[in-house]
Amino acid sequence: MKKKVAFYWCASCGGCEEAVVDLAEFLLDALEQIEIVFWPVAMDFKIEDVEQLTDGEIFASFINGAVLLSDQEEVVRLLRRKSQVVVAFGSCSHQGGVPGLINTHDRQDVFDYYYHNGPTVQRNGNEMPTPTGAKAFHVALPEYYGKARPLNQVIEVDYYIPGCAPPPNVVKDALLQLLSDSPPPRGTVLAGAHSLCSECPLNETKPPEGFKIKQFVRPSQVTHIDPDTCLLMQGLPCLGPVTRSGCNALCIKGHMPCTGCFGPLDGVRDFGAAALSFLASLIDSNDEAEIQRIIDEGLPDPLGTFYMYSFPGSLLNEVLQKGRQKARAWREREETVEAQTTENQ
Numbered sequence: 526m527k528k529k530v531a532f533y534w535c536a537s538c539g540g541c542e543e544a545v546v547d548l549a550e551f552l553l554d555a556l557e558q559i560e561i562v563f564w565p566v567a568m569d570f571k572i573e574d575v576e577q578l579t580d581g582e583i584f585a586s587f588i589n590g591a592v593l594l595s596d597q598e599e600v601v602r603l604l605r606r607k608s609q610v611v612v613a614f615g616s617c618s619h620q621g622g623v624p625g626l627i628n629t630h631d632r633q634d635v636f637d638y639y640y641h642n643g644p645t646v647q648r649n650g651n652e653m654p655t656p657t658g659a660k661a662f663h664v665a666l667p668e669y670y671g672k673a674r675p676l677n678q679v680i681e682v683d684y685y686i687p688g689c690a691p692p693p694n695v696v697k698d699a700l701l702q703l704l705s706d707s708p709p710p711r712g713t714v715l716a717g718a719h720s721l722c723s724e725c726p727l728n729e730t731k732p733p734e735g736f737k738i739k740q741f742v743r744p745s746q747v748t749h750i751d752p753d754t755c756l757l758m759q760g761l762p763c764l765g766p767v768t769r770s771g772c773n774a775l776c777i778k779g780h781m782p783c784t785g786c787f788g789p790l791d792g793v794r795d796f797g798a799a800a801l802s803f804l805a806s807l808i809d810s811n812d813e814a815e816i817q818r819i820i821d822e823g824l825p826d827p828l829g830t831f832y833m834y835s836f837p838g839s840l841l842n843e844v845l846q847k848g849r850q851k852a853r854a855w856r857e858r859e860e861t862v863e864a865q866t867t868e869n870q
C-alpha cells in the first residue's frame with residue numbers, strides 16, 4: 526500500500542513548493558511509494574477531502590510557511606489530527622522565517638502601512654478588512670493574528686527540514702529517511718549535525734590561530750570577492766560558523782555569505798543571539814566608539830542580519846511580545862480610569 530502524503534503552505538512565498546518540484550525525477554520515483562492526498566498549490570483536493578480521512582490515515586504532512594492567519598491554523602490542526610508524522614518544511618515553518626520579521630511591528634502598524642500609508646496605496650478613508658466587515662459582502666476572511674508563529678508554536682511537530690528553500694538533496698534525504706524502516710528520532714532536524722563551515726570548501730583557508738575583523742562589508746559594497754578565501758575573513762558577515770550544515774554551501778559557492786536559513790545547531794536556543802555573539806567576538810577592537818563605527822558601517826540592519834529567519838522563536842521576540850502585552854494592559858487600564866472619571870463628572 527502506498528503511504529498517503531500531504532503538502533500545505535501557510536504564510537509562504539511559494540519557494541518551498543518549488544523545492545518539492547525541484548526533486549525532478551526523484552519525485553516520480555517517490556510516487557512509487559507515496560500517494561499525494563492534499564496539495565492545494567498543485568492539485569485540486571479540497572479541505573473536505575482531508576476531513577473525510579480517518580485520524581492518522583495520512584503518513585506524513587509537509588507544512589511550509591509561518592502561521593499568520595486563522596484559516597492556516599485550522600488547516601494545520603486538521604492535518605496534525607490526520608497525520609502520523611508532521612514535518613515543518615523550510616525556514617518559515619521551522620523558525621518563523623522571513624514573514625516572522627512582521628512580529629517586530631504591531632498589528633495596527635501593519636494594517637496602517639498596507640491599507641493606508643504604504644507608498645503604493647491610494648488613501649481611501651480608514652477602511653480596514655475585517656472578518657466581520659467582509660461578511661456584509663458575503664466573503665469569508667480569516668483573522669490576521671498580528672504575529673507569525675513557527676509551526677511548533679501551533680501544533681506538535683515531529684521533524685524539521687530546514688532551508689529557504691530546502692535544497693533538493695536535503696528534501697530527498699529527508700524523504701528517504703522518513704520512508705525507511707528505521708526513521709530518525711522524533712524532533713530531529715533532517716540536515717547536517719555540524720556547522721556549515723564543516724562542509725564549506727573555503728574552511729581550510731582560515732588560519733588555525735583564528736582571525737579578527739576590522740571592517741564588515743555588505744555583498745553589495747564589495748567590488749571584488751576573492752573566491753578562494755573564507756568570506757568571513759574578507760569581512761562579509763557569513764553566519765556559516767553558527768548555522769547547521771546540509772546545503773553543501775550553495776550560497777558560498779555563489780560567492781554570497783551564509784544568512785543562516787538552516788538555523789541553529791542542536792542545543793542553541795536563540796540563533797540570532799548566537800550569531801551576534803560570534804561575530805562580535807571577531808571584532809578587532811576594544812574601543813567602544815570604534816566597535817560602534819564598525820557595526821554601524823558594516824551591519825546597518827542587525828535584526829535582518831541576525832534574525833532573518835528565526836525572529837518568532839527567539840528570546841528577543843518573547844521579550845518584545847511581553848512588553849507589548851504590558852503596554853496594552855497599561856493602556857487599557859488608563860482608558861478605563863479615564864472613562865470612569867468622565868462618567869463621574
Ligand code: SF4
Pocket residue numbers: 536537538539540541589590614615616617618622623688689690691
Ligand atoms: S522558507 Fe524561504 S522559500 Fe520557503 S516559504 Fe519561507 S521564504 Fe519561501
Ligand code: SF4
Pocket residue numbers: 721722725726727728729731754755756757758763764765766777783
Ligand atoms: S565562515 Fe562562511 S565562508 Fe568561511 S568557512 Fe565558514 S561558511 Fe565558509
